[in-house]
Amino acid sequence: MFELKDVALLYETRKQALAALKSTTLKIDRGEEIGIYGPSGSGKSSLLFIMSTLKDPSRGEVKYDGKEITALTPSAKAELRRKEFGFVFQEHFLVNHLTVRENVLLPASDKKDARKRLEEILGFLGLGELQKRFPFELSLGQSQRVAIARALINNPRVIFADEPTASLDRDNGQKVVKLLRSYCKKNNAILIMVSHSPEMIEGFGRRFKVENGQVSEVTANV
Amino acid sequence: MFKYIWLYFKRRPLRILAFILVVALGVGASMILGSIFLSFGETRNRISAVNESWITIQYLSSNGRDSRLDEVIEKTLSETFGFSDAIKVDIAYLSYNLFGSARANFPVYGIRQTDIPRLLRESEMQIARGTVFERDSRDIMVSGSFLKADRLEVGQIYEETLEMSTPGQYSIVASLKGPSIFGLGPAGISSGGGTYGYMIFAREGFLMAVENELKNALVEYMPSITVNGPASSIDRIREQYAGYYTGVFFVNLVVALIFTVGLTMLNSVSLRERRKEYGVMSAVGYTGGSLKVRLLIESSIQAALGWIAGFLAGVWTISVLEKRFFEPAGLFLRNDPVGSFYTLIIPLAVVLLTQFLITGHLKRDLINLLRSASREKGIFRSRFRDIRTGWLRYPVRTGAYTPLFVNVVVFVALIFFFGSLLSGLSDGIRDGGIFFENRTYVRMADGVEFPSDITSSPEVKSFKAGLEKLRIKLLFGTSSVYIPVLSPEDARALLLLNETPATGTLLVSKGLSERLEDAASLGYSKVEVSAVLKGLSGVMAASPLPGGTLLTYGTAGEAEKIRRSLLFSQTEMILDNSTFEKSYKQETQFMKLITEIIIYLQFFVVMVIGVVTVIRTVSARRSEISIRSIIGLKEKETRRMLSAELAVVILSAAAMGCLAGLTVWWIMKSIFFQGVYTSTLVSMPTALRVSLMVLSILVAGFLTVRFFASREDPIAIIER
Structure with missing residues (x-):
């Protein structure tokens, strides 16, 4: 479903070009759970941004469903993100003046259908009672669950999770990972999760280590 | 630190x-x-x-120079002060147009031609254009700013009509340039009744001392003789x-x-x-x-x-x-x-x-x-949790648009209020002249026949008519409505009535019928509203007929022709469209200027606050824009939302401003300006002005949104 061929991200400085991501080639199939780990600044988030069309690579090809996606127009990329992808980040990135319900429905492409799914998702995430609350009236854990609900509202085929547990305590962090994994399993969706801690991606089908921009698949237990 | x-x-x-x-x-x-x-x-x-620049020792006289007072002044000047070069002057006063509704008199000194260079030198004035006046003429040389204020040119005739000035016709032969405002003309310019006296000069610094000494020396002749110089001028300015x-x-x-x-x-x-x-x-x-x-x-x-x-x-x-x-x-x-x-x-x-x-x-x-x-608590957030319209949420749940909202309300209210105020100041004058749009009233001097060649034109119909004057209350002062007095038969013909009105009938427009409280002096026995009469107009059907002629014609161009053909006739009074147009322009000139300056100033403030608010709102929402972009909302959708928010804020504020302006005006009219005549509450120019300016603010806002919304990188929020 995802195919990366010789993808690299270079930052030009005055003196030299720095590689945030060195030549990377990989293939991900439907329903796979991908765990990416590595120290801060290693390039793992860059890999996630490139795959999710938030950033263009300096070179290489990124194919989704057999189609090259780096050359799409900004509008087509937005459409792809909205319909196919779901995002969860370390910070919840909720819109402060919108209620929980409105935040979750924000990316909904089919509002009527989304409204039907809303109750189910909020119930699944234990947010049923909080629909009319504003983000600043929620705890961190609750906010992160709202962000997950928003990521799931369009029934995405890929979920990108960038350090989704970093600002949570261990228990809440594990709950979040469990929720994401159970959704992907149930819907045969891809989960691509970035974490600085290998612990959080334990049990994932495939794991990649990123160090100094070099991506390598880890086959043994970490 | x-x-x-x-x-x-x-x-x-x-x-x-x-x-x-x-x-x-x-x-x-x-x-x-x-x-x-x-x-x-x-x-x-x-x-x-x-x-x-000088001191004038002057006195008032209705029959030319007063030899007794002249002798007193000359004796005082030569014997007490040793002045031998005093200039003999008579003074006419012309009125200076301070934007129509207010006028101030300035002096025109009647002197000999040989005294011109000295007066110009002492007052640091120069001849900017034209030539010096002729002896025994009505020529005047006047300050250029006076000409500008009255829209006059060198070579034209100026007619002074105010009784407080020196009425008459004056031929403008030169314009003067310099720090003072005065005029020069030949001796005798004050036409018999006026101010007479002498003008003296002193070295700089001594003028005030000499003035005070002169006042002491002539104290027994005061107030017949007055002394004017820098000291009196300072007192007068302080008072003004x-x-x-x-x-x-x-x-x-x-x-x-x-x-x-x-x-x-x-x-x-x-x-x-x-x-x-x-x-x-x-x-x-x-x-x-x-x-x-x-x-x-x-x-x-x-x-x-x-x-x-x-x-x-x-x-x-x-x-x-x-x-x-x-x-x-x-x-x-x-x-x-x-x-x-x-x-x-x-x-x-x-x-x-x-x-x-x-x-x-x-x-x-x-x-x-x-x-x-x-x-980030919004001021109303707890009250508006259930709003379904997306682009209403941010404006009502946060206080971010409050400064823009308040300013647009104030701005629109101000335009409406000033527009209505202007209408209250001047509509009475404009509408009082509606009757004369295609009509001219002429009254000849005693014993002079009305020229027959005017009435011989097939375009012009004439009626023997008298004229009555009715005062109408305006916001500041009053305005005159002129009511022609015609024979009942002529009144019927003029107003296309089915029946001849009874003698003593006052036929009025609807506007005038509502303000006849001061019309008792007209001596009418009955009032009838005529649909033919518009604005503030009326016709009195009465006899016997006082002297005068009312001319009616089909095209407005006839008015000018009639005026021209009456130029060399001895007319006592001519009333036509231009009479009222001139008066309307003069009355509204200053208010219009002030209103425009205030409106443009306020417009500028609102534009700046509008753009600043949009920039602040957009930059405060950079995170939101990034989030929207990450989760797949297109830039166009974000732009549309921000623009819709802006439009709803500005348009609702404009609507509220209209309402506020009209309410304030209505309250002021009902309480403070009772009985003041205003024809329309909101004039077309006012409505157009409001629409244009609201549109400009909207366009400025949209452009700002477009500029800022398209420049947000979605990754920035994550990297921040």
Whole structure:
């Protein structure tokens, strides 16, 4: 479903070009759970941004469903993100003046259908009672669950999770990972999760280590 | 400490710039408005300034020079002071047009031709155009600004009609250029009844002493003889300016108050946003006192920069206004930079109020301060949780658009209010002339026949008619409505009536029928409303007929032809469309200028606040824009949402402003201006002006949204 061929991200400085991501080639199939780990600044988030069309690579090809996606127009990329992808980040990135319900429905492409799914998702995430609350009236854990609900509202085929547990305590962090994994399993969706801690991606089908921009698949237990 | 302040300035340039700009606007607006309101006084001051060049010893006489008084003056001048070169003058007074509704007299000195160079030299005046006057003529050489004020040219005839001046016709032969406003003409210019006397000169610095000595020497002849010179001029100016200063003080107080409140509001938003910063600073050991000092320096620097910018902009704008608008209209603006230091009150008040606000914030406990920044509470949020319309949520749940909303309301209300006020000032004059749009009333001098060649034209019909005058109350003063008195048969023919009205019937328009409370003097027995009569007009059916002729014609061009053919006839009175047009223009000229200046000033303020608000709103929502982009909402959708928000805020504010302006006007009309004639509450130009300006603010807002919304990188929020 995802195919990366010789993808690299270079930052030009005055003196030299720095590689945030060195030549990377990989293939991900439907329903796979991908765990990416590595120290801060290693390039793992860059890999996630490139795959999710938030950033263009300096070179290489990124194919989704057999189609090259780096050359799409900004509008087509937005459409792809909205319909196919779901995002969860370390910070919840909720819109402060919108209620929980409105935040979750924000990316909904089919509002009527989304409204039907809303109750189910909020119930699944234990947010049923909080629909009319504003983000600043929620705890961190609750906010992160709202962000997950928003990521799931369009029934995405890929979920990108960038350090989704970093600002949570261990228990809440594990709950979040469990929720994401159970959704992907149930819907045969891809989960691509970035974490600085290998612990959080334990049990994932495939794991990649990123160090100094070099991506390598880890086959043994970490 | 200064490094920290510098860092804040560097990181928040737009916010700092907006604050400086608004202080500058307040200071500039206060100076400009003050200057405009002093323009009448300043022009009068220039007229009075003529007395600073010489002393006139004068007396009033209705039969030419008074040999007894002349002898007294000559004797005093030569025997007491040794003046042998006094110039014999008679003085005519012409009225100077201070924007129509107010006029001020200035002197025209009747002298010998040989005295012209001396008078010009002493008053530092020059002949700008034309030639010197002829002896025994009605020629006058007058100040160029007088010509501008009355839209006259060298070579034209000026007709003075005011009884308070010296009525008559004068031929303008030259325009004078220089600091004073006066005229020169041949001896005898005052036409028999007028002011006569002598003019004397003294070395600079001695004029005032000589004036006072002369007053002492002639004290027994006062008030028959008066002495005018720089000392009397200063007293008169002081007296004239007293009222103006009160008015200007009031205007400036209002302007200062508006801007101080606005600026403090702007500052309070900033302070609230920085609560977390104060919390962090307090947490790392800064005392409340040191934070207050820091903020005092910060706000003082901004306020001082704003004041300097406003002061310079004010001085510059006043000189531009003077050159572009006032000088061409023959008026002078008071440009007094030193006197404008009172505007310091704006920055000082803002700095003090900011200190007061910060004290309030610092009273909170530390934890509260640290937490408050993450809670962007909107003013109404708890009331509007259930709003379904997406683009209404942000405006009603947060206070971000409040400054723009309030300003558009005030701005539109001001336009409506001033528009209605203008209509209240002048509609009576305009509508009082509607009857004469295609009609001319002529009354010939006693014993002179009405020229038959005018009535022989097939285009023109004539009726024997008298004329009655009815006063109509305006906002300031009254206006005259002229009512022709026709025979009942002629009244029927003129107004296309089915039946001949009874003698004593007053036929009136609907507008006039509502204000006949002062019409008892007309002696009518019955009132009938005629649909043919529009505006404020009426016709009296009566006999016997007083002398006069009413001419009616199909095309407006006939009026000019009739005037021209009556040019060499001895007419006592001509009333036609141009009579009312001239009067309407004069009456509305000043108010229109003031209204336009206030509206454009306010428009500028609203535009700046509008663009600043949009920039602030968009930049405060950069995170939201990034989030929307990450989760797949297109830039177009975001732009559409922001534009819809802006449109709903501006349009609803405009609607509220219309309502507020009309309500205030209605209340003022019902309570303070009862019985004042206004034809329409909102004139078409007012409505157009409001629409155009609201549209401009909208377009400026949309462009700002487009510019900023398209420049947000979605990754930025994650990397931030």
